[in-house]
Each structure stands twice: as structure tokens, then as C-alpha cells.
Amino acid sequence: MPNNHHPTDPESLRRARRLRREATRPEQLLWAALRNGRLAGAKFRRQVVLGEYILDFYSAEHGLVVEIDGESHEDRGAYDSRRDEWLRARGLRVVRYTNDDVLAELDGVLEGIRRLLISSSHRAE
Template structure:
């Protein structure tokens, strides 16, 4: 792990962030992601200077993860170093808010406990 990954991991590991369980260097499909909360389908990626030169690759990777139902947050390394509290706040807001379903239910179908549409 890089120094920046170690810094963020200290705040995410052992359920330090409001009890949410994160994994690091976890396989998701064909990629290894920096951090993931599988319960909320949230991926957190840290980007260093090399990512400025590989934006197409990162965009393709993000689209792939999103197609699997994951939400992806990306932070520049310097943001983590300069303002870790703000980064943690964004991550906490993301895990605390429900993710939209990747494939909305067809019209007329509802999940459990959802009222049927009135006609």
C-alpha cells in the first residue's frame, strides 16, 4: 500500500467509520479496487499523478464497476493528505445513503413493502 492508502485505511479498517466494514485491495470482477464496502456496493479509489495520464482507462474501469451495481468514489492523493476529514465525510455520506438499484423495476412492479400504484 502507498502512504496515502495506509492513511485512509487507518480510518476505514476495523469498522472505524461508523461501523461500516471496508475491505482493501479487493477483487471486484476483473479489477482489484483500493477499498470497497460490499454491504453498500461502494468502491473508493485513490488516484495519484499517474491517473492524470490514464483517464480513459479509469473511466472504462468506473463504467465496468457501475455496470456491476457499484458506486465509485475517486479521490486524488493530495485531497486525502490535505483534508482527510472531508474525504471521510464524503465516504460516510455515500455509505449512509442507499444506492439506486442498477436496474429499476419495470412499471407496476414494486419491492416488498412498497405500495402498489393507484389507478
């Protein structure tokens, strides 16, 4: 897959930086658990620009996108579907959790992500 995480659109880069600075509580909690290879040794980046989209969390090595959906996603089902389809067409797996999932069941969310990371490692062998 080409190196698309370097945006050509300066506005997308500014928006991604703002999203990193203004992370929601669920995003902060998940980032604390994912950063620096803390989950299964996988490297994740947050608020990564890919094409015209900004991904909440992205592991390029594992081809995994983790999205945390808050209230802003309630009326965005069609948009999210198109976005997920675009990402899957590029060989990426997309998993979505709600803010409530992260706040109430962080361990379960992390276990789900860990399983996806392990399954991607087995495919690469």
C-alpha cells in the same frame, strides 16, 4: 451480485497482495480510518480483486468503491472511465479522491465517504 472478489487469476491475487504491502501514504491514512468498521460501522476491504480490476477500498455491504488516484492515474482517464463504467454496471458506486485530497483534507474525504455510506443504508431500507 455474485461473489467476484475471489480471483481466478493467481497473478491478480499476487498483485493485490503486493499493493497491500506497498501501500502509499494516502492509502495507509485512509485505511487506518476505514478498517475495522471505524467509519459508520462499515466493513471495508482493501486492494480487492473484482473481475479484472483491483479496487483500492471496497464495501460490499454498501456497494461502494473508494479509489485513491495518485500520479499513476494522470494519463489513465480513459481506462478509469471504462473501469468505473464496468463497476457501475454491476450496481456499485465509485468515488474517487486524489492523493492530495487525502493528505490535505482527510476529514473532508471521510465525511464524503460517510455520507455515501449513510445514503446507501437508507436505500436498503
